[in-house]
Amino acid sequence: MSIYERTRGKRVDVDYETGYHxxxxxxxxxELAWTALSKTAEGAPNHETEPYSSLELGDDxxxxxxxxxxxxxxxxxADFANGKVFAFMTWPDDSARGRRAELLHKGTLTVLD
Incomplete structure (x- = not known):
């Protein structure tokens, strides 16, 4: 089952311990759409639609x-079985190693009806 089939008609609340929500x-x-409910990076939008790729890892x-x-x-x-989410983000930053800044997140995941 794909993540699209798993969540069709529902939204997924992702709340990271880093303060991003x-x-x-x-x-x-x-294609997915995300909406920021809390802080975003300076100058970043609050909502975007993105092309994505995904892979089912098993065990939901x-x-x-x-x-x-x-x-x-x-x-x-996204670990739906345990309500957990982990993410690695990287973005252009000329002052960082490899010219990419990074941030590792962990948090909770809740399927909304």
Whole structure:
């Protein structure tokens, strides 16, 4: 089962311990929309629609990846069975190693009806 089939018609609340909080809706097998409910990076939008790719890992867990227009890359593991989410984000930053800044998140995941 794909993440789109798993969440069709529902939204997913993603609340990271880093203070970032989003609602994600999987619109199709290859497109998602996210909305920020809390802080965002300076100058970042509060809502975007992104193409994504995903992989079912088994046991109601999925790896979801997307690249935003700004160059921000998100690689996320959504563990629906345990209500947990993990993500690695990286974005362009000339002052950082490899010219990419990074942030590792963990948090809770809740399917909303």
């Amino acid at each position: 989003f609602v994600i809706e999987y619109l199709s097998e290859g 867990r999925y790896m979801v990846n997307w690249i935003e227009e700004s160059g921000l890359v998100v690689s996320q593991v």
